[in-house]
Amino acid sequence: MVQGVERVQGVESVQGALPTDGPVTAVGLPATPLRRHVLDYRGYRMDLDRPRRRLEVPTDVVTVALAFEGTMRLTDAVSLAPGSSFGSIAAGLRRTATIAEHAGVLHGLAVSFTPQGAFRAFGPVAGELGGQWADAGEVLGPQLGRLAARLADAPTWRARFALLDGYFTALLADGPVWEPDVVWAWHQLRRSRGLVPVRALVEGTGWSRRRLEQRFREQLGLAPKQAAGILRLQRTLRLLTAPDGRFAPADLATLCGYYDQSHLDRTFRGMVGCSPREFLASRRAAAATDPEPPDRVVGRITSAVLDADPS
DSSP states (O other): OEEEEESSSSSSOOSSSOOOOSSSSEEEEEOOGGGGTEEEEEEEEOOOSOOOOEEEEOOOEEEEEEEOOOOOEEEEETTTOOOOOEESEEOOOOOSOOEEESSSSSEEEEEEEOOHHHHHHTOOOOOOOHOOOOEEHHHOOOOHHHHHHHHHHHSSSHHHHHHHHHHHHHHHHHHOOOOOHHHHHHHHHTOOOOOOOOHHHHHHTTOOOOHHHHHHHHTTTSSSSHHHHHHHHHEHHHHEEETTOOOOOHHHHHHHHHSSSHHHHHHHHHSSSOOOHHHHHHHHHHHHHHOOSOOOOOTSOOEEEOOOSSS
């Protein structure tokens, strides 16, 4: 199977034209003024002869996926409650992983935002998305549908990314902003990789714990403790999947802010739906047979490819 990856504005490329058969991934960086708020654009075209299942782990990223063809079924990987099918999707910050499934045909484009960027682009809706997925057109307005149609008609990925640059430059120009104390508290969480205690955030802002949680839920979609858990999980995943990352389990737990290995394992399973060992095994097995890039956001560990048949 041929894999095409096109670097647009600074992301990985292959020489020549993208192939017309097999899966294609085209990744682009937004225009420089947008990069504070928009992490990347990712175009995809799949025409597989089998279904595809991916485990999408919690990240500090808000995603809007605009579908040109195909639908995606999303299920919580931990609760395994009945899932929902979507065309275009808006996904806020989630504390638990998602199983994403499609029938094998999927064509579209995803935009990854920082939480602050999502709030500036979409306002309070970004906070309301916390912990859930929704139809993008329903929650973000009919302009998203018009944008998706223009993107689908564009002749190349480069042209599509240029359209996105223009759209988000206008949208972000005068959008709402986080309160300064939320900006400060989020910076402390990111700087410490989720290790700063919530009480330190309360003291630093001068707010009550209740007010801090309310503001975080309104502007990020999750409480500070939940957001910290996502950042700790991402650090765990980066160390776990690093090519030279050979940490003893107890050392990994200590580095990432867990009491011990048992605490790490329980927390990981409660957020991802499997053990760290099982997640890593899925990544390694897929890497040996599947050319599709495993992660959908530059600089984050986001995914593991699963067997098409969960049984």
